[in-house]
Amino acid sequence: MQTISFPGETPGQLLAAMRAQNPLVQNITNFVAMNIAANVMLAAGASPAMVHTQEEAGEFARIASALTVNIGTLSPDFLMGMKEAAKAAGETGKPWILDPVAHFATGYRRAATAELMELKPAIIRGNASEIIALAGSRSSGHGVDSGDPTEAAEGSATALARQSSAVVAVTGEVDFVTDGHRSARIMGGSDLMPRVTALGCSLTCLVGAFAATRPEKPFEATVAALAMFAVAGGQAAAEASGPGSFSPVFLDRLAALSPEALDAEARITGA
Numbered sequence: 058m059q060t061i062s063f064p065g066e067t068p069g070q071l072l073a074a075m076r077a078q079n080p081l082v083q084n085i086t087n088f089v090a091m092n093i094a095a096n097v098m099l100a101a102g103a104s105p106a107m108v109h110t111q112e113e114a115g116e117f118a119r120i121a122s123a124l125t126v127n128i129g130t131l132s133p134d135f136l137m138g139m140k141e142a143a144k145a146a147g148e149t150g151k152p153w154i155l156d157p158v159a160h161f162a163t164g165y166r167r168a169a170t171a172e173l174m175e176l177k178p179a180i181i182r183g184n185a186s187e188i189i190a191l192a193g194s195r196s197s198g199h200g201v202d203s204g205d206p207t208e209a210a211e212g213s214a215t216a217l218a219r220q221s222s223a224v225v226a227v228t229g230e231v232d233f234v235t236d237g238h239r240s241a242r243i244m245g246g247s248d249l250m251p252r253v254t255a256l257g258c259s260l261t262c263l264v265g266a267f268a269a270t271r272p273e274k275p276f277e278a279t280v281a282a283l284a285m286f287a288v289a290g291g292q293a294a295a296e297a298s299g300p301g302s303f304s305p306v307f308l309d310r311l312a313a314l315s316p317e318a319l320d321a322e323a324r325i326t327g328a
């Protein structure tokens with residue numbers, strides 16, 4: 058494995074740029090994630106707005122700098138809002154990010170995900186089971202939790218990235234990011250993270266914040282967001298005594314993480 062080089066900007070430099078911009082990010086996420094995802098974004102340095110109903114989602118997407126869409130607690134009204142917002146993001150050249158939560162579990166979710174994929178997300182972030190199934194293979198997912206290791210999803214992620222032209226991020230014990238040609242692995246985080254609900258959903262929102270800052274560099278933006286979670290998550294786990302105490306310490310570590318510490322502690326390799 059070679060150490061990945063960032064000829065342009067390092068993750069720390071992208072973090073500094075994101076905080077300087079304090080980007081307004083529209084998140085159409087699920088009821089479970091709304092509160093923690095907004096707190097994660099505020100702690101990291103972005104400006105979240107949870108705006109989902111069809112009457113205003115498209116209009117709002119025109120003023121936001123990026124959009125994230127998460128199908129965790131899908132309903133017909135949410136889906137209409139998602140489609141309006143994704144269309145508006147496409148028309149105004151803003152990146153939008155898809156989190157296909159448990160898309161394989163029901164016919165309704167499968168159909169909704171197919172409709173959303175047609176609107177061309179710039180980035181897709183999911184756990185290993187979600188990415189394997191989205192690429193058309195058989196996964197071992199059980200509901201919203203992954204039943205597969207990241208390693209098993211790397212081929213699917215690369216195929217999905219090539220076929221959709223999106224950057225694809227698989228998260229788990231190790232994270233994997235690919236644009237179909239370049240790939241990176243990010244190590245770190247903690248095994249407490251999958252025991253706190255909606256941290257993956259919150260990460261998708263944070264990917265939106267970095268993509269808002271560098272819409273022309275979705276691969277680098279995604280790697281930076283995942284690296285921030287990995288470093289802050291590892292730091293928080295060292296202080297926490299379980300999933301309950303992990304959550305507040307994680308917010309504190311996200312807020313306190315300096316660009317220099319991110320670059321010093323991130324463990325990113327080319328894959």
Ligand SMILES: Nc1ncnc2c1ncn2[C@@H]1O[C@H](COP(=O)(O)OP(=O)(O)OP(=O)(O)O)[C@@H](O)[C@H]1O
Pocket residue numbers: 158183184185201202203228229230231232245246247248249250251253254255256257258259260283286287290
């Ligand atoms: N075993 C682990 N060790 C270290 N970090 C982990 C582990 N499992 C998950 N993570 C980290 O937790 C974060 C959330 O990823 P995860 O894969 O759990 O998302 P998810 O399954 O979509 O979560 P959710 O659906 O609950 O939002 C990522 O930053 C990931 O790197």
Ligand SMILES: Cc1ncsc1CCO
Pocket residue numbers: 087089090129130158201254255258
């Ligand atoms: C627990 C749960 N159920 C639907 S969405 C969600 C949050 C984690 O994906």
Ligand SMILES: [Mg+2]
Pocket residue numbers: 156158183184201257258
């Ligand atoms: Mg998820």
